[in-house]
Amino acid sequence: MPRKNYIYNPKPVFNPPKNKRKRSTFIRYAMKKASEIDVARSNLNYTLLPIDPKTGNILTRFRRLNEHRASAMRVIVLAMLYYFDINSNLVEASIEKLADECGLSTFSDSGNKSITRVSRLINEFLEPMGFVKCKRVRSQINNKYLPKKIFLTPMFFMLLGISESKKYHYLPTTIEFSKKTSEKKIFFSFSDIEKISKLDEKSARNKILNALINYYTASELTKIGPKGLKKKIDIEYHNLCKLYKRK
Structure with a gap:
């Protein structure tokens, strides 16, 4: 060449x-x-x-x-x-x-x-x-x-x-x-999405919970509260499953 x-x-x-x-x-x-x-x-x-x-x-x-x-x-x-x-x-x-x-x-x-x-x-x-x-x-x-x-x-x-x-x-x-x-943003990598998709729902939600706890500060988690945190887990679980199915 x-x-x-x-x-x-x-x-x-x-x-x-x-x-x-x-x-x-x-x-x-x-x-x-x-x-x-x-x-x-x-x-x-x-x-x-x-x-x-x-x-x-x-x-x-x-x-x-x-x-x-x-x-x-x-x-x-x-x-x-x-x-x-x-x-x-x-x-x-x-x-x-x-x-x-x-x-x-x-x-x-x-x-x-x-x-x-x-x-x-x-x-x-x-x-x-x-x-x-x-x-x-x-x-x-x-x-x-x-x-x-x-x-x-x-x-x-x-x-x-x-x-x-x-x-x-x-x-x-x-x-x-x-x-x-902001609620539509997903902070998981695609490899994370694939791993979570292979878990049963309870295990997947636990993974998301741990990620949310690491993602937010203690003061932010206090403001969000248990109900708000559950809502965010629901949103992230739904979005992650939806995104994985599209791939």
């Missing part, structure tokens, strides 16, 4: 899923800003000092953006914004989902999927540069690590020319929307 063709999909494009709910005003605004500028060639990419997320030390040997990594960054920024939650700063999509929808996932001849191009962009560039923070969390069901959670930092929005004050200008509307939809 000629060297110039060694990268799969040199001009990736972000293709969001169809039939999804309309993005918030802030998300549309931020995505428009990201589309109007070249985030991969921002001065921040050359002036910020890269920091090792694990040690906090400056990385003296650091790979800057070549054109292929730059093209991946342009679409990943759009994808991250599409799934961004302004209340928590969380990107509500896994690295695999981002790679898939940006056309950056590859498959070997044996059918194994690779998301290396995106994971390296995040781990070796976006995080050391301070544009994102990644966090590993354990499952509340089986104590195993779940896929990394990605959080966007104020520096990420500096790439787009969006200040913190401008960002928080949109916050009240988003909070109001979030309150209306």
Whole structure:
């Protein structure tokens, strides 16, 4: 294979899923800003000092953006914004989902999927540069690590020319929307759902109860009360079973 063709999909494009709910005003605004500028060639990419997320030390040997990594960054920024939650700063999509929808996932001849191009962009560039923070969390069901959670930092929005004050200008509307939809959110992983679905109802509800106890603080549980907790268990059990049947 000629060297110039060694990268799969040199001009990736972000293709969001169809039939999804309309993005918030802030998300549309931020995505428009990201589309109007070249985030991969921002001065921040050359002036910020890269920091090792694990040690906090400056990385003296650091790979800057070549054109292929730059093209991946342009679409990943759009994808991250599409799934961004302004209340928590969380990107509500896994690295695999981002790679898939940006056309950056590859498959070997044996059918194994690779998301290396995106994971390296995040781990070796976006995080050391301070544009994102990644966090590993354990499952509340089986104590195993779940896929990394990605959080966007104020520096990420500096790439787009969006200040913190401008960002928080949109916050009240988003909070109001979030309150209306919070009961519909499920905080179990798909692997957890599959495990719970194989249990009898009593065991499944006990698993959900333990997860809820770990999820809420003591003061929140006091406010919820026994009746409220039972209602939440009913809701989560119904939603988990419903979601599993759809898969």
